[in-house]
Amino acid sequence: MKNNLAERRAERRWTQADLAAALGVSRQTVISIEREKFDPSLPLAFLIARTFGCAIEDIFTAE
Amino acid sequence: MSKVSFTSKRAPIHHYVLAVILGAILTIAVALLVGASNPGDFWLAAGIGALCAVYPAMSLGIKVFVSRHTVTRDPHGEQSVELQWMRQAGAGAFLDVLVATIVAALVLTIGRLEIDALPVLLGLVGLSAVDAGLRYVAIRHRALK
Known part of the structure; x- marks a missing residue:
């Protein structure tokens, strides 16, 4: 899946560690999602969308 | 399988005592078994058996009696x-x-x-x-x- 997580995080001036703490996951998880090497589970995708106040499809798109 | 995180909490002191007792019982049991299987060199075999068993036995004791007070399950570990x-x-x-x-x-x-x-x-x-x-x-x- 493609995603714009890095751009959205940068807009808020959050570090990867900040986002990881907000999501309750490791920083490596955030790095892997941003580099599109790890597809988050559905609960985590919902949590990410809720954190950024948008829908899942606003962040993640199928390749 | 999920991740766990350690807390700064401590278990009640008697739980540490129970952990050590369970670890000691298991260690002695393994030592006796190993010693009995080598009757010619009972004490040497039992000593080696005890050395091999003491770490996992104590770990099991801590897992059973202490961990639930000092370790909490990470709700997002699966993610x-x-x-x-x-x-x-x-x-x-x-x-x-x-x-x-x-x-x-x-x-x-x-x-x-x-x-x-x-x-x-x-x-x-x-x-x-x-x-x-x-x-x-x-x-x-x-x-x-």
Whole structure:
């Protein structure tokens, strides 16, 4: 899946560690999602969308 | 499987005592078993058995009586990429060990060789642990580079 997580995080001036703490996951998880090497589970995708106040499809798109 | 996180909490003191007692009982039991299986050198065998058993036995005692007070389950542990890395490493290591076992069995069968089972089993344990560890490091490195 493609995603714009890095751009959205940068807009808020959050570090990867900040986002990881907000999501309750490791920083490596955030790095892997941003580099599109790890597809988050559905609960985590919902949590990410809720954190950024948008829908899942606003962040993640199928390749 | 999920991740856990350590807290600064401490267990009640009697739980530490129970953990040590359980660890000591298990250690003595293993030592007696090992000693009994080598009656010619009872104390030496029992000592080696005790040395081998003391760490896992004490760990089990701590797991049973102390961990629930000092370790909390991470609610998002299942979501982390590390879990996927561990699963990939474990699955890869399993296949490696399976292939190594099949190849070794073939070589022994064709070559009509006879070797002790204990070194082979210990070798398999070592191979699987080292293989899974190396695979985890490699997967992690590839994902983060």
